[in-house]
Amino acid sequence: MVILAAVALGLLCGSFANVLIARVPSGEGWVRGSSRCPTCRHDIAWYDNIPVLSWLVLRRRCRHCKEPISARYPLVELTVGVLFGLVAWQFGSGAVTWLLALSALLTVALTAIDLEHHRLPDALVFTLAGAAVLLLVADAALSGAWASLGRAGLGALALGGFYFVLWFVYPKGLGFGDVKLAVPIGAILGYLGWGALAVGAFLGPFVGGLLAIAAGVRAGGVRGVRLAYGPAIITAFWIAVLWGPAISSWYVEWATGWAV
Known part of the structure; x- marks a missing residue:
């Protein structure tokens, strides 16, 4: 259960990692503000921002502009989630x-x-x-x-x-x-x-x-x-x-x- 909880937390942190990837190189603030579609700049609702799942439910496209959503987003979330799980498994608390x-x-x-x-x-x-x-x-x-x-x-x-x-x-x-x-x-x-x-x-x-x-x-x-x-x-x-x-x-x- 601890490892599963760590994976779940890692998936959420992976979503935040995507925010860093999108905003830090351009100098945008990443502490405040909701997630936005990189193409149409429309704010993404919370139910469209569930790690991995939303990408699958939306069939890899933005709900508003229908442009494809890069596979990088779920890949980053999964990678962080897996690393969180492995760290919890090997190092405890x-x-x-x-x-x-x-x-x-x-x-x-x-x-x-x-x-x-x-x-x-x-x-x-x-x-x-x-x-x-x-x-x-x-x-x-x-x-x-x-x-x-x-x-x-x-x-x-x-x-x-x-x-x-x-x-x-x-x-x-x-x-x-x-x-x-x-x-x-x-x-x-x-x-x-x-x-x-x-x-x-x-x-x-x-x-x-x-x-x-x-x-x-x-x-x-x-x-x-x-x-x-x-x-x-x-x-x-x-x-x-x-x-x-x-x-x-x-x-x-x-x-x-x-x-x-």
């Missing part, structure tokens, strides 16, 4: 759980924005960073996990520094927004453990390489292809959060023969 839930909302929004606009808005990245500081300190204070908090600081420096070096060496291949995003990502992974941090760090470039290959194949060549790298960092982050310790333990055992 606590400050870290709330931080990961907020991370799901923000990172899904950042992924969609980066794919469409090729940028990672500071408003969302700094919100994630501020939440990471507050909630990790709160969790350390409540649980006495001060060593984990110190590891979070090292993780922020290590992952942020790694991407800073990549940006400094080849600024055309990496935006500084990716460097800023790596700092709170590294802090959260570091707090969860060295295994999670290592998996997140190594998988980022690997996923980025796969995305570059896919983009090149789709475009018929890599020349002139613009690649959003933020989704690679975020994908690696979630793999590391959910399965990082298991992956790192398997790798150490495979490489050395020592069970961890």
Whole structure:
């Protein structure tokens, strides 16, 4: 029941993520105002704004102008809902759980924005960073996990520094927004453990390489292809959060023969 409740809450938060995706890049206010159709700008009634269900009931079209509604909307809602459920399943309750839930909302929004606009808005990245500081300190204070908090600081420096070096060496291949995003990502992974941090760090470039290959194949060549790298960092982050310790333990055992 707790997991189902988390999924339901995640679907609602996924609907809010769609608001962020639509409004933050253009500088619109997102705290107030009802949801609007991006085509006819008509306000969307609450019964047409039920996550996933309304999209299906309306047969993927706006009730007023009949223009198609992008599949991105239910996909974002479902992704946030699934991540909320997985976080509740693996981490239970606590400050870290709330931080990961907020991370799901923000990172899904950042992924969609980066794919469409090729940028990672500071408003969302700094919100994630501020939440990471507050909630990790709160969790350390409540649980006495001060060593984990110190590891979070090292993780922020290590992952942020790694991407800073990549940006400094080849600024055309990496935006500084990716460097800023790596700092709170590294802090959260570091707090969860060295295994999670290592998996997140190594998988980022690997996923980025796969995305570059896919983009090149789709475009018929890599020349002139613009690649959003933020989704690679975020994908690696979630793999590391959910399965990082298991992956790192398997790798150490495979490489050395020592069970961890």
